[in-house]
Amino acid sequence: MSSLETDDKLTIVNRSMEHKISKELIYKIPYFYNMLDSDLLISKSAKLQLDFDEKALESVLKCVEFGIKSIDMENAINVCNLLDYFGIDNLLNDxxxxFHANFSIELLPIIIAQATITSKWINSSALNAFICRHFMKLVETTAWLCYPFETIEYICALDLMIYTERQVYNAIKDWVNDNSYFRKWYTKKLLQLVRWCHLKDEELSEIKKDLKFFTDLDPIFLDNKIDCDHIYNRTKQDYFIMIEELKGTDLRINILDDNLLPLISQVIKLDESISVDFFQDEHVSDIFFDSGRKRIRIDWCQSRYCFLDSLHNKTYHDKIYKYFITKYVFHATFLNNNIYMLTHDLEFICCRIFDECNKKTRLENNLNYENLLLTSKQSYDDRVILIDKFTKDGLCYNVKTNEWSSINLMTNKSSTGDQKESNKLLTLTAAFISMNAIRKHMNCKHN
Known part of the structure; x- marks a missing residue:
């Protein structure tokens, strides 16, 4: 006779806690069924030793025994991981x-504490990629000022997608200033997370002057000679992305350097089965175009893509807009504190944000407005680019000199030897792409 028949209760000892639960109930859980069925339990003691997060296991057992769903954001990831590990699929979806309904930027500290590299659903790699992509939006929220020191330290140490290390410095400064009496003690430790050797000389000089606002801080450590070759330059992750339409649904994606010269060219294929979840590893990138109204998700490792602007992906957009407030204008681009717009009658307009338009230029009449796209980086650049989608010819406006110059986009054929002819330029836009993602993409192609 089996232990299930001779003893009604099973004792589960998990770290410092002990649970007694009906064997009939526990037998319905695939994980425990396999253990009981293979006689791994000692029938006389009917005791099982486990080593799981205590709060998560207690929540799962209460749900199994009493139907009580005891989940909060402080243990949501741990509970999801445990449900997945135990094979309780009907509760996993709940x-x-x-988590999706209750996640907010304010909760990042407790999410960081739960996510690990081996988490089945949200691992630390995907969470870190999310933080790196959205760092510049994150530091503009009130949540940033409320995070504990440990969270600020964790985030500032990541390979953030930034234009300059000064953005990390400013984020630290804002956090310290919000409660300087208590936070000034963390200043030096946080400033050591700024990768000073990747700052331009003029920026470094300005920061040294600015450091005077930190009481009792000697900025001498900024003068230490550091070998930049051994420190990841996270300011070199912004690229121009050119996407060309091919025959059928294939696209050619070209990653261009700062001079609009091609670095990588690859054909990617449509795959609507790509997950639209907002937590994705760094080998997946979202590219925004058409003044931010459209976006495409690219899986670099699998050379596949899907559009994220269709009706069935509306939930994805709702989530992103819920976390970050963004503003998009038709046929317009943002650069630093200015908005650059092109009207239907080809009038090029420059306006300071929240101010009246102060610069207007009439462009050539031989340009077809419907074929044009306007793009730029968002910060730390002096160019606004106007491109014809069919000819790939264009104009570059220098915001410092107020002068236009001609440009022509050069592209490479795919490194695989695919010679598919490109038709129309879908977009030319600026985007952050992790260097690690590009390396993974190249590694995947060779494996």
């Missing part, structure tokens, strides 16, 4: 839905 847990995931709860």
């Amino acid at each position: 847990c995931l839905n709860y």
Whole structure:
């Protein structure tokens, strides 16, 4: 006779806690069924030793025994991981839905504490990639000023997608200033996370003057000679992305350097099965275009893509807009504190944000407005680019000199030898792409 028949209760000892639960109930859980069925339990003691997060296991057992769903954001990831590990699929969906409905930027500290590299659903790699992509938006929220020191330290140490290390310095300064009496003690430790050797000389000089606002801080450590070759330059992750339409649904994606010269060219294929979840590893990138109204998700490792602007992906957009407030204008681009717009009658307009338009230029009449796209980087650049989608010819406006110059986009054929002819330029836009993602993409192609 089996232990299930001779003893009604199973004792589960998990770290410092002990649970007694009906064997009939526990037998319905695939993980425990396999253990009981293979006689791994000692029938006389009917005791099982486990080593899981205590709060998560207690929540799972209460749900199994009493039907009580005890989930909160402080244990949501741990509970989801445990449900997945135990094979309780019917409850796993409820847990995931709860997380999606309740996640907010304010909760990042407790999410960081739960996510690990081996988490089945949201691992630390995907969470870090999310933080790196959205760092510049994150530091503009009130949540940034409320994070504990440990969270600020964790975030500033990541390979953030930034234009300059000064953005990290400013984020630290804002956090310290919000409660300087208590936070000034963390200043020096946080400033050591700024990768000073990647700052331009003029920026470094300005920061040294600015450091005077930090009481009792000697900026001498900024003068230490550091070998930049051994420190990841996170300011070199912004590129121009050119996407060309091919026959059928294939696209050619070209990653261009700062001079609009091609670095990587690859054909990617449509795959609507790509996950639209907002937590993605760094080998997946979202590219925004058409003044931010459209976006395409690219899986670099699998050379595939999907559009994220269709009706069935509306939930994805709702989530992003819920976390970050963004503003997009038709046929317009943002650069530093200015908005650059092109009207239907080809009038090029420059306006300072929240101010009246102060610069207007009439462009050539031989340009077809419907074929044009206007693009630029968002910060730390002096160019606004106007491109014809069919000819790939264009004009570059220098915001410092107020002068236009001609440009022509050069592209490479795919490194695979694919010679598919490109038709129309879908977009030319600026985007952050992790260097690690590009390396993974190249490694995947060779494996």
